[in-house]
Amino acid sequence: MNLGVSLDVANLPEIPIMINEYKHILKHVQIYLDDSPFVELHQQLRTILLDERISYSIHAPGSLNVANISHYEDAIKIINMASSINGIFVNLHVGFYESNKESHDKMFIQAIKQIEKICEYAENKGVEIHIENGFETHDGISHLGVTMSEWEILHNISQKNLYMCYDIGHACIAFDDAFQYRKFISRIGSFHIHNNDGIQDFHLPFGTEGAICLTEVMRDLYETNKYLILENYFVDYKIALDKVSTWHEKLIT
Numbered sequence: 001m002n003l004g005v006s007l008d009v010a011n012l013p014e015i016p017i018m019i020n021e022y023k024h025i026l027k028h029v030q031i032y033l034d035d036s037p038f039v040e041l042h043q044q045l046r047t048i049l050l051d052e053r054i055s056y057s058i059h060a061p062g063s064l065n066v067a068n069i070s071h072y073e074d075a076i077k078i079i080n081m082a083s084s085i086n087g088i089f090v091n092l093h094v095g096f097y098e099s100n101k102e103s104h105d106k107m108f109i110q111a112i113k114q115i116e117k118i119c120e121y122a123e124n125k126g127v128e129i130h131i132e133n134g135f136e137t138h139d140g141i142s143h144l145g146v147t148m149s150e151w152e153i154l155h156n157i158s159q160k161n162l163y164m165c166y167d168i169g170h171a172c173i174a175f176d177d178a179f180q181y182r183k184f185i186s187r188i189g190s191f192h193i194h195n196n197d198g199i200q201d202f203h204l205p206f207g208t209e210g211a212i213c214l215t216e217v218m219r220d221l222y223e224t225n226k227y228l229i230l231e232n233y234f235v236d237y238k239i240a241l242d243k244v245s246t247w248h249e250k251l252i253t
Helices: 009-021 038-048 069-084 104-124 148-155 168-174 178-183 214-221 234-252
Strands: 002-008 028-032 055-059 089-093 128-132 162-167 188-193 227-230
Touching: 002 009, 002 055, 002 234, 009 028, 009 038, 009 234, 028 227, 038 069, 055 069, 069 089, 069 104, 089 104, 089 188, 104 128, 104 148, 128 188, 148 162, 162 168, 168 178, 168 188, 178 214, 188 214, 214 234, 227 234
Parallel strands: 002 028, 002 227, 028 055, 055 089, 089 128, 128 162, 162 188, 188 227
Antiparallel strands: none
16 A cells, blocks of 8 residues: 545645655645635645655646636646646546536536546646546535445546546545445545544544544555555544554554
């Protein structure tokens, strides 16, 4: 496994400290972008991501809507950003729409076309695209990529640099079984590892109680080359990394 953490761009200065403390297990850092101007974000990334022991990926901001044609150029800018720091992949959500104004089927088809187009550009840049499963937030916005039927369709997109990001916490809320990843493992490139109560997306850290047995997930994936990215609130990363360290030591002794 390639253990990683997902850090908001605001926490970039903490990366060297975290890497030094957990260099025995930490192999990957995913940078979760906010809505700051691209020039500012790009400069921040180029000045901080210098540790060759670590691989990197970029998570697009939640405001980027793959199903919206007008957001294509923003996706391209993020891919260019990832390429400039030798990032392995860019993580994208499928998208969202206003159900009282737009058709689900139309927007989902549009998202698939956009994903194919984005993948074609990313392939020329040597960057993978990882598409993440979501869940309905019931906030007036409808989300795409939240059902198993949609997940299966996304898996059939034939772009060779396209992989899935299986968010185990989202799956616990949206799917009948959080362990559905076992059926799709060959097309999954990365995982987001966090826990919840099966209702709300709490992003609880590994080692705390929740509806998912995360140690079983980690045992499943330990011998794989998948990116297992802890996705917690920044204040909870010490809990998660310390627990994973202890679990890993017991596993190898």
